[in-house]
Amino acid sequence: MKSRYVIIASALFLSVASFAQKNEIKAAEKALKSGNSAEAITILDGAEYLSVNAPDAEKAQFLFVKGNALLDLANKNVEADKNLSLAAKAYQELVELEKASGKTKYSAQATVSISEIKNKLINAAIADTKVNKDAEGAIKLYDAYELDKNDTINLYYAASTYVNAKDYVSALKLYEELKALNYSGKATYYYAVNKVNNQEDFFKTAADRDRLVKMGTHEKPRTEEVPSKRGEIYKNIALIYVQEGKILEAKKAVSDARITNPDDTSLILTEANLYLETKDMDTYKKLIAEALQKNPNDVDLIFNLGVVSAGAKNYAEAEKFYNKVIELNPKYINAYINMAAMKLEDEKVIIDEMNKLGTSPSDMKRYNVLKKNREDLFRSTIPYLEKAVELEPKNVDVSKTLLNVYSALEMTTEYKALKAKM
Template identity: 70%
Template sequence: MKSKYVILASALLISAATFAQKNEIKAAEKALKKGESKEAATILQSAESLISAASDAEKAQFFFVKGNVYLDLADKNIEADKNLSLAAAAYLDLIAAEKASGKSKYSSEAATSVTKIKYKLINSAISDSKADKHATSADKLYEAYMLDTKDTLNLYYAASTYVNANQYDKAMSMYNELKRLNYSGKATNYLAVNKLTLEEDLFNTVAERDRMVKMGTHEQPKNEVIPSKRGEIFKNMALILVESGKTEEAKKAVAEARQANPEDTSLILTEANLYLETKDFETYKKLVGEVLAKNPNDADLVFNLGVLSANAKKTAEAEKYYARAIEINPKYLNAYINMAALKLESENAIIEKMNKLGTSDKEMKQYDVLKAERKAIFKSVIPYLVKALEVDPKNEDVSKTLLGVYSALEMTAEKKALESKMN
């Protein structure tokens, strides 16, 4: 008989707890409707300890109200970051509870709020990243991804941002997830200029874009191809592994990626860069040859080979690739800029030599020779800087560099003409 009383007492306790919990959820809902979000949050906090014993349906209701309360607090700019994260976590708990129960009472209603939180998190992450708060930014991007796992772009950005935050374990975990999903990020943007705002609008489909152009609201339609991000993903994975002393694992990871995506030339560049990092120049050259054989007229690929060569201090090779990129695309701005920068780098060594010379006749002759070499370098970069300004007339960095070159060569007329264009 005694055991029956114990069972009965337990049942009464559970019933009372459930009743109290329901009352608190209702009280929190009423407080929220009155705009008293802080009070609603306090009420929910007192019910939190009881939620583990609740049914999936009751859990879903609790998490739905909790998400609404913390989102309202975030909207009112009350500890916005903290409450936005709490709202996001609550909605994820809601989705999990309804998935477990097999019923979807609140998920569809919460969808609008979930989308709102997602974009708030993304915008906040962008602000944090600009302020060099990379770890916080990455956390928010990952939260945004968890709210909408179909939007894998946020997982990609979260991983990249964790790299910037030097949190390599988290970055690696997300890169592995992107690898599992076979994420490439390759896409096409359908753009057209809005006649009212004079800004480019992005459309979901080419048909939608073309319809708006036909209606006359937009003009200048164009397609913008977003290249595959696999190369960068595996490059970062490889660099993290190399940093951890796992060079062979890095090589294996990139080789596997190439095997799974044989047409993705960005992965060949990644592998080439990896062998360049480990000073295996023969394999590097072999891989570079593969890239060029696949697509010799791809200006971006040729330019990237120039960057790899420049990083390896192979100046002549880098110049060759930059020149080829310009030949393929005469408006390739970065090729002109990098070519000029590459040539100007050699000036430092000349200045260093000049500074070490004394005032003897022999040394003064050497000084004159070096001075002539320096002058020749400045003259050699002028055509590239001028071309860069033709492509991008408002590029301040290029203008300032060209002004410096004109000053060094005492080209007063050219300097004044450029200054008048800048003002």
């Protein structure tokens, strides 16, 4: 009889607790509807202990109202970062709870809100990076990835942003996560210009884009092939290890990557760059030869070989690679730009020496020699810069560089003609 009384009393307690939580949730909903999200959170925080023994349906409602209140606070810029994170957590708990219970009353709305939070985090991260708050941006990008692990591009961007923040420990952790996922990032993007606003729209499939082009709402369709990012990922892993003095770990990381992805030529470049960093020129040259043997006419590969060679200040070899790219694809604009930029690097050396000279006859003689060298250097860049402007007339940076060259050489006619087009 006594034990039966205890069971009845416990059931009565649960009933009272459930009733109390229902009232608190209703009060929180009322506060939220009146625009007082802070009060709603205060009410829910005070009733949170009651949710432990509450039925699943009430727990779900509690989490839904809590998520809505926190998101509303974030939208009002009240501790936005913190409340976005807490709102996402509440919605995720809700979705998991309803998934386990088999009832999905709030999950659809919660999923929409999670997507909204994800987009807000990405936009906030972009804003952070624009004002050099890379560490904060990286955290937001990783939080966005945590909300949708199918969208692995955010994990990649988070790792890259940590590199920009010089937080190499955090970056390495995320790169290792990308490595475990065997992330590539290789993709095909489809675009077309919207005739209404003249803006380029992105499409997930060629069929979606082509359908609208055929309907006449869009024009100028183009397809962009995004190359594999594995090379960059393993390169950064290796460089972080090198920076930490862990050369063996660096070499093993790239070696393992090549075994897993034998056809990914970007990894050959990564390994070559690693041996270049460690001054092992014999192995570096061997790997470069291997890359060329695999793809002798791959302009992207040859261009990257030029970049690696230029980075090692092996300008003669870099020029050979850039010229090969131009020979294979005369419209490969970056080859022209890099060639000109590489040549212009020598200007600083010339200027530094000119500034150190005095006014003695020997110094003036040397000055005239250096002046001519500088003018010859500028003239050597003109064909590459003019071709780059021809290929991409809206590239302001290239046009400005060419204007500076014209000005330095007192090519007034050419300067005015280019200026008029900008």
